[in-house]
Amino acid sequence: MASATQHPNHQLISSEDVEGTEVYDMAGKNIGEVDHLMIDKMSGRVAYGVISFGGFMGLGHSHYPVPWGALKYDTSLGGFRTNITEQQLKDAPEFSDDTWGDRDWETRTHKHYAAPSYW
Amino acid sequence: MASATQHPNHQLISSEDVEGTEVYDMAGKNIGEVDHLMIDKMSGRVAYGVISFGGFMGLGHSHYPVPWGALKYDTSLGGFRTNITEQQLKDAPEFSDDTWGDRDWETRTHKHYAAPSYW
Numbered sequence: 312m313a314s315a316t317q318h319p320n321h322q323l324i325s326s327e328d329v330e331g332t333e334v335y336d337m338a339g340k341n342i343g344e345v346d347h348l349m350i351d352k353m354s355g356r357v358a359y360g361v362i363s364f365g366g367f368m369g370l371g372h373s374h375y376p377v378p379w380g381a382l383k384y385d386t387s388l389g390g391f392r393t394n395i396t397e398q399q400l401k402d403a404p405e406f407s408d409d410t411w412g413d414r415d416w417e418t419r420t421h422k423h424y425a426a427p428s429y430w
Numbered sequence: 431m432a433s434a435t436q437h438p439n440h441q442l443i444s445s446e447d448v449e450g451t452e453v454y455d456m457a458g459k460n461i462g463e464v465d466h467l468m469i470d471k472m473s474g475r476v477a478y479g480v481i482s483f484g485g486f487m488g489l490g491h492s493h494y495p496v497p498w499g500a501l502k503y504d505t506s507l508g509g510f511r512t513n514i515t516e517q518q519l520k521d522a523p524e525f526s527d528d529t530w531g532d533r534d535w536e537t538r539t540h541k542h543y544a545a546p547s548y549w
Contacts, residue, residue: 358442
């Protein structure tokens with residue numbers, strides 16, 4: 312699986328390599344990996360990481376969109392760290408393919424995770 | 431090939447779909463397509479589009495990194511528009527896999543294309 316650790320000294324990562332980058336909780340436990348990113352076409356800002364949370368076993372979905380502001384790249388881990396909990400994912404606003412264009416859903420989701428908006 | 435036109439009303443695009451998005455010159459001629467993006471892991475900003483310029487036949491390379499600021503998403507085209515010319519690509523600072531971590535190369539490249547820096 313592609314990983315950001317392939318070029319540990321590089322600030323830049325290919326969109327092809329970001330898929331598979333590991334995600335850790337605040338205790339350093341591996342809780343999942345990046346499936347893909349959602350990117351704002353106009354501004355060029357990453358808006359969400361869609362994360363596969365294999366490390367949380369009680370979840371109803373396999374993939375959850377997480378605001379970029381709730382993910383912090385940690386060079387020592389070679390992956391992203393987040394303070395998001397399993398309970399927060401369970402309580403998150405419902406999402407579907409149509410919610411990407413829905414600013415109301417985006418606002419509620421960012422508020423839920425206490426993440427700064429990207430827009 | 432995946433294309434940004436799959437969800438024309440969506441501001442957001444998956445990192446998996448951005449590969450293959452078409453690139454046009456200022457006259458609306460198709461000059462290539464996005465191969466992949468280079469993303470700043472820390473800030474979550476797209477730094478470069480690595481473009482396959484199939485529409486320019488006289489180029490020595492097949493792929494060129496283009497500063498994000500030199501690409502503008504055009505919803506009417508369903509792709510990116512750029513004012514970069516074939517001659518500019520030929521005259522661009524030399525690049526390799528090692529240049530991604532080289533701020534001097536980045537500065538010269540952005541100056542060459544008269545693009546605003548992302549950092």
